[in-house]
Amino acid sequence: MGKPRDKNNVIITGTTGMVGEGVLIRCLDSSEIDSVLVINRKPCGYAHPKLKEIIHQDFFDFTPIENQLLGYNACFFCLGITSVGASKETYYKMTYTLTIHIAETLSKLNKDMTFCYVSGSGTNPEGRLNWQKVKGKTENDLMKLPFEQVFNFRPGFIKPVENQKFAHKFYKYINWLFPIGRMISADGFCTMLELGDAMINSLSHNNKRKVLEGKDIIELANEPT
Template sequence: MKSNGVRAIITGVTGMVGEGVLLECLQHPEVEAVLIINRKPSGFSHPKLTEIVHADFYNFTPIQNRLVGYNACFFCLGVSSVGMNEKDYYRVTYTLTMHVATTLSQLNPDMTFCYVSGGGTDSTEKGRLMWARVKGKTENDLTKLPFRQVYNFRPGFLKPSEGMKNTNRYYHYIGWLYPMGRALFPALFCSLREMGQAMIKAVTKGYEKPVLEVRDIVELAKR
């Protein structure tokens, strides 16, 4: 299944970030095929799009023959740490991500893996904040897998794209802050359109840093 175009696997499209990245991929001329993997049907339909409904993200063995031939993964699946203990958050954030990534690296060693992490992630894995330590370990261990390249994206406040179904509820109340926040704090604010564009360009053009903060995401999206 050799091709010069982007053939992307996307996780988390029933969430805000994943849906935003999916919409950019479906509209982008260099993306020729998209596979989404969900625990339940997403309701999305497009000529470029294939969907696998698979309940157990800790065991991809039953579907792994359908995951071959892709050169990108945009891993947008994630949960908030609010109300979670470290053991449960570690399992959902680190263990699940590493299982999916390890499987994909074995099936598609030429793949570029883009992981949605978060601003404030702790690369030392020793800081005070539990979620930041776990995200940091996830980032660090992803880079050890035999992918062509791994990029860790650390967005801050994300502006949803027009027409999205899965916009986080809080945005309806504080979305008016975005233009002012973007002007005053450009290192903290970017749009989901920029996020999706930057991920696609990480595959097609590459980037000089493995960790992309908000300014890097905006810069790469412009290229």
């Protein structure tokens, strides 16, 4: 059973990347979201009446901006790096250490917060590959923090919103694969709008700790509000 909606004030990280930008676009368009705060090292290039942006360089130290992070009831965490070409040490620092540091800070400041973490299809703390283990450990430790709710999203192929600024260029050459892949395996294919809607709809739940695979993301996106 869902909780009554109050004001939904959302923090989004990673909006200069494809996933974060797509989630931002959906939140700005949604009547369910009242205000959005984005935290970036460089401007995201968007302007909107309900959007505020903080430019902050050191994501391992939010102390200087903590007073600006109060009063938010959700964080859609879309920040991350690829494991391709990264050393194990760098990947661990930028995936696990950075995520947990920001999450600990936000859980301390906002006790009623829902934390949505974009992990990835194939994440497995007992997996064979290093990235699977690191993301799995990140998911597990996020669910131990004193948030009201934690949702770990594991999308596979994500179809971008049309005309996204930060979508990977190769998507325009492979988007034709999406309907075929969706028919074969919905678990591995969702749209950016579905991912954004699923995050927004997660705010109407009560005290959840959950991992969402592709089909779960699509189901939550289509849940009535």
